[in-house]
Amino acid sequence: MTQKQLTHILGRIGFWLLVVAIALFTLFPFYWALNSSFKSEQEIMGSASYVPSDPTLINYQSVLSNANFIRALGNSALVSGLTVLLALSVGSFAAYALGRIQFRGRTAMLYAVLSMTMFPQISVLAGLFAIVKDLGVFGSPLALIISYPIFTLPFTVWVLTSFFRGLPGEIEQAAYVDGATTFQTFHMILLPLTAPALVTTGLLAFISAWNEYLFALTFTITDPGSYTVPVAIALFSGNIARQEPIAEVMAAAMVVTLPLLALVLVFQNRIVEGLTAGAVKG
Amino acid sequence: MAEEKKHPLEGTGSPGDQPRQRRATDIENLGVELISGLFMLLGLALFGLLFVQINSDPAIREATRNDTSVFLAFLDSFGIVTPLLIILIGVLFLRLGFNLRKRSVTAARWAELALLWMIVALVLYSIITFVSVGRASITLSNPTFDIGGAILAILPFLVLLVPVFFARRWLTGVLEYIFEGDETLTTRNTRMAWNLLLPTVALLILVAARPLEETFITSLTDKRFAGTGTVNFVGLDNYAKLLQxxxxxxxxxxxxxxxxxxxxxxxxxxxxxxxxxxxxxxxxxxxxxxxxxxxxxxxxTDPDFLQAVGNTLYFTVISVVLELVLGLFVAMVVNSKFSGRGLMRTAMLVPWAIPTVISARLWEVMLRDNQSGLINKILVDLNVIQSSQAWLANPSLQLNTLIMVDVWKTVPFMALLLLAGLQTIPGDLYEAASVDGANRVRQFFSVTLPLLRPTIAVALVFRTLDALRAFDVFQVLLGRQKLSMATYNYETLVQAQNGGYASAIGVIIFILIFIFAVVYVRTLGVETE
Incomplete structure (x- = not known):
């Protein structure tokens, strides 16, 4: 009995050590950014210190008084939000077809969708630029909403397809027997069951769109009112001429990352509310 | 036909009528003829449009006059996908028109679908036109949105919307009894599938088709980036130089x-x-x-490129394997029940949430080769290393340092995907396994891993895809010291201005990714079931 208790306690300790190790691994660079954001530029250039010797809020003041940056936060939220909505709504239909319906050319279609995102961004930039110009949306956030599906959509379709395939076939059959149409089965029964996948892909796609740099820079460069966050940060000029304002960039990083983390905190519970055991029994 | 003329009264049938047993009235026959005519006309119009466009294209005219390659000019202006697609849709519409006249129920259902998507397309196109025309007149001196002009620009589409809308409504109403034939499950499934796929396909064709085929076409030429000189077709020369x-x-x-x-x-x-x-x-x-x-x-013949291929493959293989192992590990931990799990899941995602623009710079600062770099300070303080290391300048450390940064950044991505995958494994399987006396390790290898295979395959596909295209980490942390395929591509395009050559590099990356994707999918079996 004591033996068993001992292994249990040791197991718990080991587990918590693991948790701490993971937290350290993921968080210590983040801590470093936080730490740097309270330092002056001079201190950053000097020897590294684990806590700021003379904490200052000047970096935050400078970032939050930057009108372009504040507007960029709004733009990023708009662009990423709409991109994810578009990718999930359009992509879940496609994934349902690719995952649940038998038809000719299914595998070819899956690869065709993937191939849209297999070129390096720089290769497709010129072509995409021409399209954005043709559609007359160059310089507006709409240009980004139109071009981001090139990487969010294949991702969404592939992940959701693999999830749809993983669901047991009995679910649909039961729904059909009850007289549901294909569409009803899809959006009333299958979609809720894939909630973990929807939330996961949604979060990951949101973050990719939020952090995308090259397209955003190219398509909005002429219009500072349309900058997204990464562009605005990259174009920080700094107080001291000709010097990279690292402390300021880190302060901006904090301001940018916190909303994302809040989003994750809100949605993370949905990830585990998926297919509950026994959903097909009865 | 003659018989049907005896029933001139229009109407939707008396209540006692059985669907499909009632004969179509003249008006209804006329309606079918009209709709079938509409589709045939649309098909022909597409051919006509293509013909007119090609004939009036200035670049092609120029090429014809100067006796330069008309084919290249054609590819440059239209590409391959768009003309082929227009021809394909034209043919399909013509066929649809004929089959409608034969009263095929399958054709009718396809027509119903086509009309629905026409409505959607018209509405969306009107919205985009509305915005872009309205915005076009915005200048500094006159910052107002031109509503009048925008409405005028979309008026034709709105007018077109009316007949299409009513045609579809009418067709849906009469579909049951005018058209004949039974549908097999396969035809129904195929139509259903294409219906669901259409938005995705349309969006991707709109956004990606032209840029992709342009890259392919350019890779066969000696085109200069941002240049105006004549472009020559050079066949596979670019590839030969790169790969020889x-x-x-x-x-x-x-x-x-x-x-x-x-x-x-x-x-x-x-x-x-x-x-x-x-x-x-x-x-x-x-x-x-x-x-x-x-x-x-x-x-x-291009040692820089082969070096870049070597660097990239090394980087990809090591970092993706590490990410998979660590990601699986993290996913299992945050999947178990403990207090503070939600916070832990959030903390786990931090590296992925920090924009790459920033995190690369952050690492650049942390990896500085003197005491102002955090990594050196910690390791020296802990007596792991004797003196500061030049993590980013020492050629034997460079790639491994990059791998570490990339692993840190993308383990969250892997972990989150796998965490979602873990949710699809029914809990009773674990119960059954533990009743059978399988310990945790056995359970992991005989329940978790096999059932997680499809998710692992998808995660691997997208991680490998990103690793083979790795740009930011190489660019920010190593500059030109060591190149990845993507940074070499960038150098060729922006520094050397060699557009054709750069496109060929893009195509090679594309092919490599394709190979990896097929291997993952085949070996981990996402296609089966």
Whole structure:
């Protein structure tokens, strides 16, 4: 009995050590950014210190008084939000077809969708630029909403397809027997069951769109009112001429990352509310 | 036909009528003819449109006049996908029109679908036109949205919307009894599938088709980036230069006593390849030591690129394997029940949430080669290393440092995907396994891993895809010290202005990714079931 208790306690300790190790691994660079954001530029250039010797809020003041940056936060939220909505709504239909319906050319279609995102961004930039110009949306956030599906959509379709395939076939059959149409089965029964996948892909796609740099820079460069966050940060000029304002960039990083983390905190519970055991029994 | 004229009264049938047993009225027949005519007309209009566009294209006219390659000019203006697609849709519409006249129920259902998507397309196109026309007149002196002009621009589409809308409504109403034939499950499934796929396909064709095929086409030419000179078709020359390599046996450079010379860092110095090969443009990429003063020298016509391929493959394989293992590990931890799990899941995602623009700079600061760099400070403080290391300047550390940064950044991505995958494994399987006496480790290998395979395959596909295209980490942290395929692509395009050559690099990356994706999908079996 004591033996068993001992292994249990040791197991718990080991587990918590693991948790701490993971937290350290993921968080210590983040801590470093936080730490740097309270330092002056001079201190950053000097020897590294684990806590700021003379904490200052000047970096935050400078970032939050930057009108372009504040507007960029709004733009990023708009662009990423709409991109994810578009990718999930359009992509879940496609994934349902690719995952649940038998038809000719299914595998070819899956690869065709993937191939849209297999070129390096720089290769497709010129072509995409021409399209954005043709559609007359160059310089507006709409240009980004139109071009981001090139990487969010294949991702969404592939992940959701693999999830749809993983669901047991009995679910649909039961729904059909009850007289549901294909569409009803899809959006009333299958979609809720894939909630973990929807939330996961949604979060990951949101973050990719939020952090995308090259397209955003190219398509909005002429219009500072349309900058997204990464562009605005990259174009920080700094107080001291000709010097990279690292402390300021880190302060901006904090301001940018916190909303994302809040989003994750809100949605993370949905990830585990998926297919509950026994959903097909009865 | 003559019989049907005896029933001139219109109407939707008396209540006692059975669907499909009632004969179509004249009006209804006329309606079907009209709709079938509409589709045939649309098909022909598409052909006509294509013809007119090609004939009036200035670049093609220019090429015809100057006797330069009309084909290249055509590709440049239209590409391949768009004309083919227009022809395909034209043919399909024509066929649909004929089949509608035959009263095929399958054709009717396809027509219903086509009309629905036409409505959607018209509405969306009107919205985009509305915004872009309205915005076009915005200038600094006149910052107002031109509502009048925008409405005028979309008016034709709105007018077109009306007949299409009513045609569809009418068709849906009469579909049951005018059209004949039964549908097999396969036809129904195929239609259903294409219906669901259409938005995705349309969006991707709109956004991606042209840029992708342009890259393919450009890779076969000597086009300059941002240049206006004439473009020549060079076939596979770009690929030949990029990929041509040979393996030659070489001797080391020895001094008089026959001992191999080494440079300051202690690596052996090798003889250059023969003069003939040098004249053909071959340059050494690297040499594998076989001992006894001999080695196998890899020489290529573009050593920088082959080096970049080597760097990228090394980077990809090691980082993706590490990410998979660590990601699985993290996913299992945050999947178990403990207090603070939600916070932990959030903390886990932090590295992925920080924009790459920032995190790369952050690492650049942390990896500085003196005491202002955090990594050196920690490791020296902990006595792990004696003195500060030049993580980003020392060639033997560079790639591994990058791998560490990339693993840190993308383990969250992997972990989150796998965490979602873990949710699809029914809990009763674990119960059954533990009843059978399987311990945690056995459960992991006989329940978790096999059932997680499809998710792992998808995660691997997208991680490999990103690793093979790795740009930001290489660019920010190493600059031009060591190139990845994507940064070499960038250098070729922006520095050397060599558009054709850069596109060929893009295509090679594309093909490599494709190979990896097929291998993952085949071996991990996402296609089965």
């Amino acid at each position: 390599f040979r393996i030659e046996s070489v001797n080391c450079r020895s001094d008089e006593s026959g001992v191999c010379q080494t440079d300051n860092a202690g690596t052996t110095r090798w003889e250059l390849p023969s003069r003939d090969l040098l004249q053909l443009g071959f340059r050494p990429v690297g040499t594998i030591d076989r001992g006894n003063g001999t080695g196998l020298s890899i020489i290529g």
